[in-house]
Amino acid sequence: xxxxxxxxLYLKRHLFTTVVTILSLGIAIAAVTVLMKLEVLSHSRxxxxxxxxxxxxxxxxxxxxILLGALNFEGDIPNYVPQNLYETLKAKKExxxxxxxxxxxxFSITHITPIxxxxxxxxxxxxxxxxxxxxxxxxxxxxxxxxGSFPQNPGEVLVGASFPSAEAVEVGSNIYVHANxxxxxxxxxxxxxxxxxxxxxxxxxxxxxxxxxxATAQTAIAVTPGYSSIWGPKVLSYFLLxxxxxxEDSFASLINQRTVAQIAFIEKExxxxxxxxxxxxxxxxxxxxxxxxxxxxxxxxxFFTRIEARTMELxxxxxLGYSRRDLTRLLFIEGIWIGAISIxxxxxxxxxxxxxxxxxxxxxxxxxxxxxxxxxxxxxxGACALxxxxxxSLPPVWKLYRQDIHTTLRNI
Amino acid sequence: MELRLRNIKTAFFNIKDLHIASGERLLIKGPSGTxxxxxxxxxxxxxxxxxxxxxxxxxxxxxxxxxxxxHFRKSKMSLIFQNLNLxxxxxxxxxxxxxxxxxxLAQEKLNQVGLAEKSVARTQSLSxxxxxxxxxxxxxxxxxxxxxxxxxxxxxxxxxxxxxxxLLFNGSSKQSIIMVSHDHRVEKFFTRIVDxxxxxx
Numbered sequence: 134x135x136x137x138x139x140x141x142l143y144l145k146r147h148l149f150t151t152v153v154t155i156l157s158l159g160i161a162i163a164a165v166t167v168l169m170k171l172e173v174l175s176h177s178r179x180x181x182x183x184x185x186x187x188x189x190x191x192x193x194x195x196x197x198x199i200l201l202g203a204l205n206f207e208g209d210i211p212n213y214v215p216q217n218l219y220e221t222l223k224a225k226k227e228x229x230x231x232x233x234x235x236x237x238x239x240f241s242i243t244h245i246t247p248i249x250x251x252x253x254x255x256x257x258x259x260x261x262x263x264x265x266x267x268x269x270x271x272x273x274x275x276x277x278x279x280x281g282s283f284p285q286n287p288g289e290v291l292v293g294a295s296f297p298s299a300e301a302v303e304v305g306s307n308i309y310v311h312a313n314x315x316x317x318x319x320x321x322x323x324x325x326x327x328x329x330x331x332x333x334x335x336x337x338x339x340x341x342x343x344x345x346x347x348a349t350a351q352t353a354i355a356v357t358p359g360y361s362s363i364w365g366p367k368v369l370s371y372f373l374l375x376x377x378x379x380x381e382d383s384f385a386s387l388i389n390q391r392t393v394a395q396i397a398f399i400e401k402e403x404x405x406x407x408x409x410x411x412x413x414x415x416x417x418x419x420x421x422x423x424x425x426x427x428x429x430x431x432x433x434x435x436f437f438t439r440i441e442a443r444t445m446e447l448x449x450x451x452x453l454g455y456s457r458r459d460l461t462r463l464l465f466i467e468g469i470w471i472g473a474i475s476i477x478x479x480x481x482x483x484x485x486x487x488x489x490x491x492x493x494x495x496x497x498x499x500x501x502x503x504x505x506x507x508x509x510x511x512x513x514x515g516a517c518a519l520x521x522x523x524x525x526s527l528p529p530v531w532k533l534y535r536q537d538i539h540t541t542l543r544n545i
Numbered sequence: 546m547e548l549r550l551r552n553i554k555t556a557f558f559n560i561k562d563l564h565i566a567s568g569e570r571l572l573i574k575g576p577s578g579t580x581x582x583x584x585x586x587x588x589x590x591x592x593x594x595x596x597x598x599x600x601x602x603x604x605x606x607x608x609x610x611x612x613x614x615x616h617f618r619k620s621k622m623s624l625i626f627q628n629l630n631l632x633x634x635x636x637x638x639x640x641x642x643x644x645x646x647x648x649x650l651a652q653e654k655l656n657q658v659g660l661a662e663k664s665v666a667r668t669q670s671l672s673x674x675x676x677x678x679x680x681x682x683x684x685x686x687x688x689x690x691x692x693x694x695x696x697x698x699x700x701x702x703x704x705x706x707x708x709x710x711x712l713l714f715n716g717s718s719k720q721s722i723i724m725v726s727h728d729h730r731v732e733k734f735f736t737r738i739v740d741x742x743x744x745x746x
Contacts (some may be wrong), residue, residue, distance in 0.1 A: 134642040146634035146667075449630040452591055453644055454619020456612045539592035542626060543582060 136459065140466040154435050154471055159478030161428035162518045166483045167490050168421045169514060174491075175410045175417075178205050182403070183337045185269035186244060188381070189397045190214065190388055191371040196397040197406050203248055203371040204399070205338045206258035210250055210315045213368035214394040216347075219247050222372075242384075244270055244375035249368065251350045252313045252320070257296055259310055260342050261350020270375055276339045280304050281330030284346050290326035291344040294334035302328055310343070312353035314360045321357040432525040440464070440529040447533060448541035460533055464526045472522035476515045483511075546602055546621055546690040546721060548588055553597035557583050558745045560597070567690070570714070570722045572732060575741030581725040582627055584741070585693045588723060589622060590614045619645065623687035625680050627695035627725075633669035637679045640668055646686035654682040657712055659705070673700040681709050694724040698731060706730050 144151045183204040191199040192212035201207040223245045246269060249261035264283045269275040276293075281304045284291050290308070297303060306328045311320035326345060334340055347369075355366035362368055376384055381398060388396040440447070447460055455463075547567050553560040557580040565571055565588075573581050586592035587599060590606045598605045601621070606614055623644065631640045637660060641651035655664050658678040668676055677700045684692055692713065698706040706728065713722065714734045724731065732738060 134639065134645075139643070142635060142639065445630065446632050449626070449632065450643070451615065452589065452618075452624055452626070452630070454615050454622075456615035458612055459615070539583065539586045542586070542591065542628070542630065 136463045136466055140463055140470060144467060144470055155475045155478060157431055158475035159482055161424055162475060162479035163482035163486060165421055165424050166514050167487050168417050170487060172417050181205055181338045183339055185275055186373040186375045187399050188374040188376055189371050190394045193395045196402040199397040200399060200402040206341055210313050211370045212315045213362055215364040216367040216369050218392055218394060219369055219372045241377040242374055243377055246373040247347060247369045248371040249347060249350045250370045251354050252311055254310045254343060258342050260344050261347045262344050263347055266344060274335045274337050276335060277333045279331045279333040284329050287349050288325060288327055289329040289345060291330035292328055293340040293342045294332050295340040297331055304328055304331060312357045314354050314357045317359045319358045321353060429525060432522055433528060436525055436529045440532055444536060444541050448538045451538050452542060457534055461530050464530055465523060468523045468526040472519040476518055549600040551598045553594045555594045560744055563744050565721055565723060568719045568721055569737060570735045572735040572738040573725045573741060574738060579741040581741055582695055585695055585725055589624060589693050590618055621689050622691045622693060623684035623689045625684050625694040625697045631668040631676055631679055636665050636667055638664040640679055641683045641686050644683045644687045650686050654686040658682045658709060674705060677701055678709060685712060691721045696726055698728050710734055
């Protein structure tokens with residue numbers, strides 16, 4: 134009888150133990166994979182987070198939400214701020230309020246770019262903006278034209294570097310998109326956008342954007358069912374700013390206390406996010422570590438228990454001429470059977486569990502893409518789990534090598 | 546195949562010289578606890594003496610690796626254990642296949658010991674006598690140069706004991722059979738009968 138058949142028969146005829154072992158291993162591997170995915174995703178945002186300007190103005194919400202929404206295109210469609218505020222700041226005009234308070238001095242804005250997020254298309258974010266997008270500072274990792282031009286006319290779009298390969302489009306192609314508005318799941322009817330330009334790869338979230346001019350974006354949201362705003366279609370989601378050093382406090386005071394908007398200083402919010410993610414990562418790593426330790430101990434315990442219960446069987450096999458090497462192979466083959474089935478089960482559990490967990494975590498994590506969580510990571514996880522399970526067969530093998538066949542066969 | 550034990554010292558007994566010629570049928574008798582099973586294990590290379598030589602065809606097995614001993618045992622010896630030692634989760638047929646026999650040969654041997662109907666029964670569901678016959682069928686299927694049998698008829702009635710012993714001795718005349726047994730019914734099949742006291746130094 135060959136060793137594959139013998140190991141298969143052993144596992145099949147000890148079905149309850151085998152199933153319990155596979156279930157516990159499968160769930161443990163799935164849990165580790167999900168936690169690893171969370172860890173990778175929470176880390177990946179720092180790689181893709183754009184690093185332009187030093188402040189962002191958005192509707193009142195958390196600073197981290199503004200940071201991730203504007204520079205990583207995360208989360209749902211954000212709330213709006215009036216375009217007037219942007220225009221005033223851009224024109225460096227004096228800002229007057231109804232109580233006669235006026236602001237002009239105290240800060241200096243050297244760069245300002247409008248952003249209006251107005252929908253998603255196959256994982257890419259639809260953004261209304263203007264040509265200042267191509268002049269962001271610092272220029273490193275900033276969007277730059279590769280082909281074509283910035284969309285000047287209605288219905289034109291400039292696409293991020295990831296888009297042409299993902300969707301097989303080129304300059305001149307048409308795509309059909311839907312607009313979405315803040316706080317609603319209703320989309321506009323599909324409308325065409327003609328690709329007029331392609332950006333160079335930046336390795337940042339810019340690669341995941343589809344950029345049209347502000348007029349096109351604002352027209353699109355204005356005709357989306359349910360859209361209503363006191364500012365009409367003249368709204369923005371964010372504007373990216375570069376404020377000269379020294380003027381931040383004065384500017385923050387103006388925006389936060391006297392307008393409907395809120396300012397988020399990029400470095401400060403990044404630092405907060407890193408602290409938050411860092412403590413979460415530590416917790417995740419701790420849980421992953423505990424789970425791994427528990428899984429390894431479970432596998433070891435299972436394998437030890439199995440070999441304890443099989444001392445007579447292994448002695449009989451030795452007496453029948455199976456060498457220690459044969460029996461080592463037998464235990465490894467059983468480990469591979471259990472490992473392979475557990476990993477397949479883990480993949481299924483992970484597929485079911487992952488969306489629920491990611492949904493629970495909510496918009497604080499970027500969407501899973503092949504870039505931030507490539508398939509090879511799952512393959513590597515599976516391979517590691519298999520190797521770990523096979524390695525867990527080693528201590529029982531050591532026990533096997535020390536077995537006294539004579540004593541065992543005599544039932545002493 | 547020729548077997549020899551020389552100047553053996555173990556925790557249970559000492560043996561100065563025991564030679565078993567190729568094709569010899571040797572019955573070892575003796576009271577319980579005198580080391581008969583240990584002697585069989587010594588001959589099978591399953592138990593190593595403190596000192597002395599276990600020779601298989603003039604080769605001292607202490608000079609062989611564990612793999613070589615296992616290979617040698619698998620290719621030259623078949624064993625029937627005192628405790629039968631069948632794997633309870635395997636069927637009667639699979640237990641015979643465990644010794645290296647094909648499914649067809651295993652079924653044939655099972656038929657010979659009168660258990661044709663029990664081929665798919667798990668051995669744990671068989672009576673002691675039936676298990677003993679499965680163990681015998683396994684050794685028959687192996688059909689090696691040396692058969693080491695430890696009380697193979699102890700749980701069998703007269704008819705089955707006679708039938709099983711006939712089957713065991715029906716093999717090649719070159720096959721050496723070394724059996725430990727208290728069963729007087731089997732004595733007539735042996736060319737040499739020795740008592741453990743005579744063997745021990």
